[in-house]
Amino acid sequence: MKRLYQTLSLAEMLLRPALRDPSDHIFNIFFPAVFLLVYWIIGGKSLGQHVLFGSLIGAVVNSGIVGLPQIVVSYRYWKLQDMYVASPVNQVVYLLGHGLARLLYAIPSTLVLMGILLVTRFMPLRAVPITVLALLVGWATGCAVGFMLATYIHNATQVGSISSLAGLLMILVPPVFYPLELVSAKWRWLALVLPTTGASQLIKVASGASHLNSVGYMLSYWGSMALYFVGCFWLVVRRSRWREV
Amino acid sequence: METIAANNVIKTYKDGTKALRGISMGIQSDEIFCVVGPNGAGKTTLMRIIGTQLMPSNGSLTILGIDVVKNAADIRKHLAVVPQEVMPDLQLTAEEHVFYYLCTRGENRVKARSRTEEYLKLLNMWEHRKKPALKLSGGLRRRILIAMAMATGADILLLDEPTSGLDPVARRETWNLLNELKVSRTIVLTTHSMEEAEAIADRVAIINSGVIISFGTVGQLRQRLPTREKIYIGNGMRRESVQRFGKVETYGGRLVLYPKDQKAIDEVVHLAVDNKFEISVLPTTLEDVYVEFVSGARQ
Numbered sequence: 226m227k228r229l230y231q232t233l234s235l236a237e238m239l240l241r242p243a244l245r246d247p248s249d250h251i252f253n254i255f256f257p258a259v260f261l262l263v264y265w266i267i268g269g270k271s272l273g274q275h276v277l278f279g280s281l282i283g284a285v286v287n288s289g290i291v292g293l294p295q296i297v298v299s300y301r302y303w304k305l306q307d308m309y310v311a312s313p314v315n316q317v318v319y320l321l322g323h324g325l326a327r328l329l330y331a332i333p334s335t336l337v338l339m340g341i342l343l344v345t346r347f348m349p350l351r352a353v354p355i356t357v358l359a360l361l362v363g364w365a366t367g368c369a370v371g372f373m374l375a376t377y378i379h380n381a382t383q384v385g386s387i388s389s390l391a392g393l394l395m396i397l398v399p400p401v402f403y404p405l406e407l408v409s410a411k412w413r414w415l416a417l418v419l420p421t422t423g424a425s426q427l428i429k430v431a432s433g434a435s436h437l438n439s440v441g442y443m444l445s446y447w448g449s450m451a452l453y454f455v456g457c458f459w460l461v462v463r464r465s466r467w468r469e470v
Numbered sequence: 471m472e473t474i475a476a477n478n479v480i481k482t483y484k485d486g487t488k489a490l491r492g493i494s495m496g497i498q499s500d501e502i503f504c505v506v507g508p509n510g511a512g513k514t515t516l517m518r519i520i521g522t523q524l525m526p527s528n529g530s531l532t533i534l535g536i537d538v539v540k541n542a543a544d545i546r547k548h549l550a551v552v553p554q555e556v557m558p559d560l561q562l563t564a565e566e567h568v569f570y571y572l573c574t575r576g577e578n579r580v581k582a583r584s585r586t587e588e589y590l591k592l593l594n595m596w597e598h599r600k601k602p603a604l605k606l607s608g609g610l611r612r613r614i615l616i617a618m619a620m621a622t623g624a625d626i627l628l629l630d631e632p633t634s635g636l637d638p639v640a641r642r643e644t645w646n647l648l649n650e651l652k653v654s655r656t657i658v659l660t661t662h663s664m665e666e667a668e669a670i671a672d673r674v675a676i677i678n679s680g681v682i683i684s685f686g687t688v689g690q691l692r693q694r695l696p697t698r699e700k701i702y703i704g705n706g707m708r709r710e711s712v713q714r715f716g717k718v719e720t721y722g723g724r725l726v727l728y729p730k731d732q733k734a735i736d737e738v739v740h741l742a743v744d745n746k747f748e749i750s751v752l753p754t755t756l757e758d759v760y761v762e763f764v765s766g767a768r769q
Binding site for chain 1 (some may be wrong): 484509523551553558571574602628629
């Protein structure tokens, strides 16, 4: 319980500025609209729904991969992290506190996107529980990857570009904003290596937007997310540079 | 038992820089222990190893009898640090910094709230509590970080140049507060201000090039100088005319003589009075000890 309290306290602290100045949320909510517009023009309605699914995944996973390293590296650069290292706060509490703050930060845009998906009937109500679960696992995986990046990036000026590139690789390259069916069958395994494909496919399958729902595919969706999450979390606990050598 | 016990602590960074070359010392409870030394001497490295933020390369260091390498997690609940050049989160207020830092360390919200108020008031920050750090001056930002560490009530406070950037009044207030806080605690701080070390330290270690070159109370360190007095001589007198009376240094165009004995003092005073030079005889300070040892070590 103490660890949970510590995590929530840290997350609450990090959210304070966003609550005082919600202007960033407006940007986050409208940012996916740019993709939506472009894809809708190019691919029509069918591709448009994939953009909405992709934006949903992007909002949550990128909060971990892109947002988390930036604030973690800033705290390290300001040497505030040193004050937490030399305290009863361990690296898992620190990671989860920062990650939870980013997740809560992403909630307004996530709710708007889910609302649009539900209203437009691209997502049925029965798909909501699996969507929330996939988003949570995607968030946790994104946080673990983001924290790993943060621990290995020393230069505060590089963090923005490296984490944005990682976010781009995880969100825009794999079939998150477009259907997995567009990838030829012999290369689909490559797309499934990335956990964002798994998270997006779980939501799309539950919403009827993808028919690649055989047992093998479903196992690979869950498997890639679980592997990334466990692997990165293990690395965070065991290998992250919480204490310098 | 010593609260902090270092035995031949060595730190070599990956690029080969030898920051610490064998530090051995003991720091007691109820004392303010001051580490002084020139830039790059290894003070911050030593503080970071004690603060469990950095691994030593060799040697052993225990805090409250617990090994910093093997059981860092057990030590951390007893520690609070203010790192050198630390910056607050510019978007958080002074109150949020202290309150949430305490909560994140595991303090319950009621106690965290009251300690936040207590320490912000003690550090004269209460009127600024609702302002984001962005809108505060450098000195006030520094006070937020000191309040964060002090409010924890940790057994061991590690303060790396805590008063740099504070105005003289705020510095003295912080010294008084540290003096009150040292009861049943251990406070280790680094500073470049010998006045600060002299004012608050129970014991001082002078560190240079990764080794302790002198160690003891301010009084003990002063006794290691060959003289108890120094003589400031006004502009105009030539160095050669006083060199026979002791060691002569030039600071800002003025001669400073460290006389070899009482007879030398009397003779220099007569010489200055006869030639109508301004002269003042003052007791030696920790700064003189520091300059003597550090410049001696460099030679």
